[in-house]
Amino acid sequence: MPDGFYSDPQARNAGAPLPAFTPAVEKETAALWERVKDRITPLEWRVQAPLIVEINRLKRQKDAVILAHNYMTPDIFHGVGDFVGDSLGLAREAARAQATRIVQAGVHFMAETSKVLCPEKTVLIPDLTAGCSLASSITAEDVRRLKARYPGVPVVTYVNTTAAVKAETDICCTSANAVQVVEAAAKAFGTDQVLLLPDEYLARNVARQTDIKIIAWQGRCEVHEQFSAADIVEMREAYPGAHVLAHPECSEEVVAVSHFTGSTAAMVDYVQTKRPKQVMLITECSMADNVAIETPGVEFIRPCNLCPHMKKISLQSIYESLVYDRFEVDVPDAVSALARQAVQRMIDLPPPAVPARYDLVRAQRPVAVELV
Numbered sequence: 001m002p003d004g005f006y007s008d009p010q011a012r013n014a015g016a017p018l019p020a021f022t023p024a025v026e027k028e029t030a031a032l033w034e035r036v037k038d039r040i041t042p043l044e045w046r047v048q049a050p051l052i053v054e055i056n057r058l059k060r061q062k063d064a065v066i067l068a069h070n071y072m073t074p075d076i077f078h079g080v081g082d083f084v085g086d087s088l089g090l091a092r093e094a095a096r097a098q099a100t101r102i103v104q105a106g107v108h109f110m111a112e113t114s115k116v117l118c119p120e121k122t123v124l125i126p127d128l129t130a131g132c133s134l135a136s137s138i139t140a141e142d143v144r145r146l147k148a149r150y151p152g153v154p155v156v157t158y159v160n161t162t163a164a165v166k167a168e169t170d171i172c173c174t175s176a177n178a179v180q181v182v183e184a185a186a187k188a189f190g191t192d193q194v195l196l197l198p199d200e201y202l203a204r205n206v207a208r209q210t211d212i213k214i215i216a217w218q219g220r221c222e223v224h225e226q227f228s229a230a231d232i233v234e235m236r237e238a239y240p241g242a243h244v245l246a247h248p249e250c251s252e253e254v255v256a257v258s259h260f261t262g263s264t265a266a267m268v269d270y271v272q273t274k275r276p277k278q279v280m281l282i283t284e285c286s287m288a289d290n291v292a293i294e295t296p297g298v299e300f301i302r303p304c305n306l307c308p309h310m311k312k313i314s315l316q317s318i319y320e321s322l323v324y325d326r327f328e329v330d331v332p333d334a335v336s337a338l339a340r341q342a343v344q345r346m347i348d349l350p351p352p353a354v355p356a357r358y359d360l361v362r363a364q365r366p367v368a369v370e371l372v
């Protein structure tokens with residue numbers, strides 16, 4: 001996150017007055033209400049529906065699009081998101097976006113990625129304090145030290161990193177393509193080892209899918225590291241027919257007791273194609289709500305954990321972001337140019353033939369975890 005992150009003077013702007021729930025609003029949002037009413041209460045809808053109408057009007061007026069991550073709540077994801085999906089999908093959409101403004105319904109590193117890919121556009125994030133434990137686990141200086149320690153070893157960083165870290169990177173990856181990117185980077189550098197930063201658990205899960213030697217960092221997603229194998233075993237005993245789908249930011253132990261492990265996009269694909277009667281998504285809570293709306297007939301069983309950073313983005317903060325054009329995300333040109341290269345190299349790789357999965361053990365190389 002940039003210096004002065006918490007002291008942006010725009011953060012002191014007063015909130016905009018909230019629009020009212022009128023019969024016209026009720027009529028305009030009736031079809032959407034039918035889709036989301038199992039996940040949102042009527043009381044919540046009286047506040048959310050007028051905001052959805054106003055946000056969609058402001059988007060047209062201000063030539064803006066909203067990129068909404070899978071971890072946004074259903075009112076945002078289904079009500080105002082123009083492009084929805086995982087980090088890779090949103091990065092691709094940011095690169096293609098025609099509008100002059102992008103509102104990032106996600107966390108700060110995602111907004112930086114959009115700015116890096118669309119330097120000529122205004123990129124707004126509704127709450128400047130929406131961070132990420134992975135992004136703040138590593139700095140550009142850490143990466144420079146690692147590069148000095150491992151000369152000639154390609155640096156692959158997860159997109160959950162700051163633009164400054166991406167600028168030190170050879171190529172970015174997401175959980176949807178990490179194995180593919182690691183193998184492509186090793187081949188391009190003519191080596192059999194790769195620095196895969198900063199998520200230790202993702203690195204360990206990737207290491208079981210490839211013969212490339214992985215050197216990792218000790219970053220963790222504070223949401224996914226909370227799940228334990230004991231929790232999952234207990235839930236499986238309670239719901240023996242449920243399919244358990246874990247995200248690769250979970251530990252290897254959690255992956256080992258799950259039926260399937262893949263990116264958020266791969267989880268969606270699994271639920272939509274297999275249509276299990278009961279499913280548990282071992283990831284952020286809103287993901288299950290959003291997929292449930294699109295797959296009626298599938299019962300979603302918690303556990304899940306909330307990401308406190310993602311939950312800082314609300315309809316109200318998106319509305320105020322559009323009203324006041326705040327908070328604009330900027331990335332210095334020199335950093336942006338280098339970071340763009342790293343993200344673009346990832347985008348230019350052909351999409352994986354099948355959604356990546358991490359639960360089938362294909363290799364057993366030990367992982368070196370570095371702290372410099």
Ligand code: SF4
Nearest residue numbers: 132133221222223307
């Ligand atoms: S869920 Fe984890 S990786 Fe995603 S933004 Fe939250 S802390 Fe970061």
